[in-house]
Amino acid sequence: MKNYITQVIKEQSLSSLERLVNIPSYITQAESEEGGFPFGEGIDRVLKETLQLCKELGMDTYYDPKGYYGYADYGEGKETVGILCHLDVVPEGDTAKWHTSPFVATELDGVMYGRGTQDDKGPTIAVLYAFKALVDAGETFNRKLRFVFGTDEESLWRGMDRYKQYEEIPDMGFVPDGAFPLTYAEKGLLQFKLTGPGSDKVKLNCPGAPNVVPAAADYQGVEKKSLAEAFSQKGIQYKLTDEQITVYGKSVHASTAFKGVNAINLLATQLAVFQPHPAISFLAEKVGEEANGFSIFGKISDEISGQLTFNVASLRIDENHAEIMIDMRIPVSFSSTELVKQLKEVAADYGLEYQKYDELPSLYVPKDSLLVKTLMDIYKDKTGDHQEPMTSGGATYARSMPNMVAFGAHFPGSPSLAHQENEGIILEELYKAMDIYAEAIYQLCCK
Ligand SMILES: [Zn+2]
Incomplete structure (x- = not known):
């Protein structure tokens, strides 16, 4: 398996991560049908910023006129591979406990700090730049790739509900909002x-x-x-x-x-x-x-x-x-x-x-399915870690559509700081996840 992640990709991904982390995108208002933004101005800003970034990366984008979700497409094919991410975060918590400003992405000793760096803006950037690395390497896509961006994962998933009401459901895919190796069943x-x-x-x-x-x-x-x-x-x-x-x-x-x-x-x-x-x-x-x-x-x-x-x-x-x-x-x-x-x-x-x-609803994609086997083989090959795929009582977007699993980006043994003060992502792990995701997108979309 190739490593597509170049120095240029790493540098570009960090400045894009900063763009997303610097927008405080936690829910600030209850859903309202009366025009405006369903979950507040911050979430709408981060959705538009992410779609702008996807455009810069060469994708076709769509913004739900009501502001509940957006998506970005690349490539053509009979089948669609979906990657579901969320752009909302939880509030900063106790500001006094933060060593850095929660909504100013700050790099310190190989860690990027800021709310959302682990959940789920860091992993979102990892999948986007994994895609970009494949494009830069000249790979051709014979399945359509679609990134779907949800906006209220931390509350009631109304963004995803609305997406499913109006848009195409991908044939298969994964959600970078869990832990490696992979979660194939959620209660x-x-x-x-x-x-x-x-x-x-x-x-x-x-x-x-x-x-x-x-x-x-x-x-x-x-x-x-x-x-x-x-x-x-x-x-x-x-x-x-x-x-x-x-x-x-x-x-x-x-x-x-x-x-x-x-x-x-x-x-x-x-x-x-x-x-x-x-x-x-x-x-x-x-x-x-x-x-x-x-x-x-x-x-x-x-x-x-x-x-x-x-x-x-x-x-x-x-x-x-x-x-x-x-x-x-x-x-x-x-x-x-x-x-x-x-x-x-x-x-x-x-x-x-x-x-x-x-x-x-629950999530269940059998362990011996092609999707699980493909992603597990990539993870094993890239990390040398032979852990079995997991089941979980937690909930990720993977359960919102059939044939989806949660795949990373949290590595076993790494500090889990989602929803906590001083949330930060170890840059080497961000790049490692990017490397795994590039191979995953390659095998699902280009082979
Ligand atoms: Zn999350």
Whole structure:
């Protein structure tokens, strides 16, 4: 296999990476149909800048007039190879913790720092310059190559939904928004609320993001001391003050819920004795300390992607209303329809109603498929690393279309700084990814 990545390509790619990182492209407004930009001015700017860059690299570009997505094409052929990237980022987090300015790409000791350098602007630049290197080397394309640029991957994927509504679905491809070697299966995602009656006896407000196992849960009502005793006996950490008791668990990502300790479940399990509100009883009796939904569904697990994860993310009870938010990751061989049916039945016994919040289908491209084999062979050849392809509970754009896998750009063992302060990409790894991607595009489009 050839290495197409020249010094010139490396230098050009860095200045293009700076162009993208220097635009703060996190979501600043809720979607609005009233003209303007659906996710804010920053995201629109980065989309236009990226399409401008693609034009400079010799591609034909298209900007969705409503600003939800864009794409860039090169070459002709009966089949289309798609590479799906996202241009939005998460906000900078705690500015005081950054050593550099998050939205000024800064090169220091072989690392390019800035929000988005790992997720997903760096990998996006890696695939774009991998393509450019092939063009510079005079390779001919006999399949069409299409880069699709999404704009709200960090929230609800509305850009990709709209793309699929109006545009051509590529025949196969990959998404540079995961880890090497390659992810060929991702569990289905289902986030939902269970809602029920309010209460004038118990008030609870345990907020949290759907994809996070809550680390702490507060309670301000009666019987705090009895709760404290129960927690002590069970060796559960808590803090008791005159106003409230806080119980502590361990926070992890919802996709690995079984590695954490859910503070809301700990609280509900003990609280059910004193406050038999239906939402609390449901949690105590049907969830307990389980992170796999066993008491509701039985054992849900398969060989490809492992067991179901079930995360109670937030709980709120006031005078009018009770609401539990739950995040579930479903093994690839199970359908959400059957599980939702079971769930509705169990919830109804507690007077709770199911309400869908977000759903993403699972991803599964068999390990012995041509796509997976081709990309894995390239990775092995280029790195000498013989790790097997992976499955994951996380979500990338790969699941938004059939025949897509997540392929890099994060290397095993490299610091994972996506969504954190001081996000940075090691330049040697950026170039290595570019080299792998060039061969991948070559084999998928030029052979
Ligand atoms: Zn990403």
